Amino acid sequence: xxxxxxxxxxxxxxxxxxxxxxxxxxxxxxxxxxxxxxxxxxxxxxxxxxxxxxxxxxxxxxxxxxxxxxxxxxxxxxxxxxxxxxxxxxxxxxxxxxxxxxxxxxxxxxxxxxxxxxxxxxxxxxxxxxxxxxxxxxxxxxxxxxxxxxxxxxxxxxxxxxxxxxxxxxxxxxxxxxxxxxxxxxxxxxxxxxxxxxxxxxxxxxxxxxxxxxxxxxxxxxxxxxxxxxxxxxxxxxxxxxxxxxxxxxxxxxxxxxxxxxxxxxxxxxxxxxxxxxxxxxxxxxxxxxxxxxxxxxxxxxxxxxxxxxxxxxxxxxxxxxxxxxxxxxxxxxxxxxxxxxxxxxxxxxxxxxxxxxxxxxxxxxxxxxx
Numbered sequence: 001x002x003x004x005x006x007x008x009x010x011x012x013x014x015x016x017x018x019x020x021x022x023x024x025x026x027x028x029x030x031x032x033x034x035x036x037x038x039x040x041x042x043x044x045x046x047x048x049x050x051x052x053x054x055x056x057x058x059x060x061x062x063x064x065x066x067x068x069x070x071x072x073x074x075x076x077x078x079x080x081x082x083x084x085x086x087x088x089x090x091x092x093x094x095x096x097x098x099x100x101x102x103x104x105x106x107x108x109x110x111x112x113x114x115x116x117x118x119x120x121x122x123x124x125x126x127x128x129x130x131x132x133x134x135x136x137x138x139x140x141x142x143x144x145x146x147x148x149x150x151x152x153x154x155x156x157x158x159x160x161x162x163x164x165x166x167x168x169x170x171x172x173x174x175x176x177x178x179x180x181x182x183x184x185x186x187x188x189x190x191x192x193x194x195x196x197x198x199x200x201x202x203x204x205x206x207x208x209x210x211x212x213x214x215x216x217x218x219x220x221x222x223x224x225x226x227x228x229x230x231x232x233x234x235x236x237x238x239x240x241x242x243x244x245x246x247x248x249x250x251x252x253x254x255x256x257x258x259x260x261x262x263x264x265x266x267x268x269x270x271x272x273x274x275x276x277x278x279x280x281x282x283x284x285x286x287x288x289x290x291x292x293x294x295x296x297x298x299x300x301x302x303x304x305x306x307x308x309x310x311x312x313x314x315x316x317x318x319x320x321x322x323x324x325x326x327x328x329x330x331x332x333x334x335x336x337x338x339x340x341x342x343x344x345x346x347x348x349x350x351x352x353x354x355x356x357x358x359x360x361x362x363x364x365x366x367x368x369x370x371x
Contacts, residue, residue, distance in 0.1 A: 022049030104241030166209035173206035190342030216288025276325030306355020
């Protein structure tokens with residue numbers, strides 16, 4: 001039987017995130033998630049007069065399917081799941097982190113699956129045709145990543161997921177968007193970073209609990225060929241099982257022309273998956289005041305207060321610079337003073353220093369943490 005925290009989370013996902021209505025179909029994709037949480041989601045969907053469709057999965061099965069796959073087998077799998085996705089009005093994807101290194105030794109096969117399964121099912125269908133939200137479920141592995149005890153992490157998880165005032169966050173983002181939508185040139189300066197690009201005409205998308213839980217980012221995309229300079233990310237990030245550290249990109253006219261990390265061969269293999277992987281599909285500001293420390297979990301780390309993420313790969317259609325890729329990798333740089341600091345300039349004016357917005361039109365994004 002679900003506990004009250006699971007029920008509260010399920011209600012938030014169904015009513016706020018995907019805004020489910022009577023008669024709609026909702027695919028609940030649960031990976032390494034306890035039955036109690038799935039039951040809570042099923043009941044929340046029924047409470048809205050909608051129809052739950054449940055898919056249960058786990059990381060070990062994912063590895064088994066991917067490890068010996070071929071392009072043909074992946075396309076056969078994708079055809080079935082793409083058809084199912086096309087019948088859905090909404091999608092709730094919830095994953096419990098069981099083993100973050102599950103795919104670490106089959107990187108080439110994982111990259112193949114990105115191209116021939118993830119791209120058609122998720123990037124081409126789920127992102128464009130459904131109301132969707134993705135999130136994690138608290139596990140002991142996540143608690144370890146966050147350097148917390150299990151109970152302590154569960155308390156943190158439910159606080160930052162369900163106790164943040166998403167209505168107030170959305171109001172602040174709507175106010176900031178009026179100013180942000182007029183910006184052309186961006187410059188970011190931080191340790192080992194001096195990056196310039198244009199966002200003219202791209203527009204900004206506010207994220208206040210609709211597509212991710214937890215949430216707290218507002219994003220745009222750079223004009224595809226406008227990015228020049230260097231950025232060094234100061235958080236770790238796992239991609240297909242490998243934990244990348246000290247990732248540094250150098251850009252020329254939008255393209256990543258030099259890439260380094262703890263494993264140069266692996267990071268360049270990802271960037272060589274397709275032409276779009278070496279271009280940026282997203283630039284975002286992290287503003288969730290309850291998330292301050294990275295834990296190598298993208299859905300949390302990209303929302304860190306005082307951070308940015310600058311994403312190689314696919315652009316979202318809601319804010320489209322036309323870049324297409326099987327990759328969408330949200331790499332995070334924290335710019336608060338305790339992480340080395342940083343400055344952000346819009347059209348030559350300082351708008352954020354050391355993670356704090358100083359421009360009068362953007363101070364609304366300095367949100368208060370839940371008590």
